[in-house]
Amino acid sequence: MSHFIESLYPWYLRHRRDLPWRKTTDPYLIWVSETILQQTRVGQGLPYYERFILSYPDVVSLARAHEDEVLKLWEGLGYYSRARNLLAAARQILQNFNGKFPSAYSDIRKLKGVGDYTAAAVASIAFNLPYAAVDGNVYRVLSRCYGLETPINTPAGKKLFAQLAEELLNRREPGMHNQALMEFGALQCVPKNPDCENCPLVNHCAAFLTKQVDRLPVKNRTLQRSSRYFNFFLIEGVGQILIHKRQKNDIWKNLYQLPLEETAGETSAEEILQSQLLIPLLNIETVKIQKITPLRTHELTHQRIFARFIHLQTDQLPENTAGFIKINKKDISKFAFPGLVKKYFEENHLI
DNA sequence: AAACCGGGGAA
């Protein structure tokens, strides 16, 4: 109990941000916040958290929700499996624990969408259980403090840092300890250009002493982005448009989109229109081309989407919409769309 | 072990 990491505690008490999920010990609220904050900055997730807990203040209200509604609240935040898993886990809790959030680490860890990090975070912060939460911040702080060069995105790295974090854990106040370490990484020991001159741990930091701060943590990168070409059709009847629910195992699963024609490579809008795959399918006769946007890029973690929007006007949308959903324009905002599509609606004042 | 799953902010 006399490790130098403890000098972080007074730092934490002084510098910690005043965040809504720090005002509660409700495991449900802690869990929701941890899920929203996965791979997401506090500033980005905060408004989503506020809206989410207003709509679903407890496990049972979430468990009773419809997935479309939950995804709508998640719209624009990304990594939508988090929302689907959150709902599934809430239903697990209703079924298996009578709606009461489980208080054992092993039970928490079994919930959908809850991995090692989230289970440890919820167990320690909400129940004061002695589990070390190791997130991106903790990897960075520990790799620098101890000068560890093992790549953090390898099994060996995960094991090493998990073990070290477990040894360092303050077992009396694991929740505070975990948050102190993470907050320190988020505010002081930042990825780029950290202010080491004003760091409370500078005299203990192996990376600082050996001038390796900007090299740590080490991460093997594998990321390769593939390109995809999306042609979205805004097919507008009188006050109505067609949309479609993505259901395959692909990006944006269970979100809505406009009728889409994906091509293998870069294709001109003329070719798309001449191929006439979509229009005959819908048996639309009189179609007027309103506007075709230039190709725009949308970057995802592992895909680069090249998208264009083709705006067509017709007198009347068909009765048989071949799997597409006919909706009123004023109802567009009721559905969850990928950011790319939502942005298009906004540009054209459809929402 | 590697691939897959978003979107935004910072440098």
Added chain:
DNA sequence: TTCCCAGGTTT
């Protein structure tokens, strides 16, 4: 551009 963010699941 590239990197990273209170990661997890699937193959």
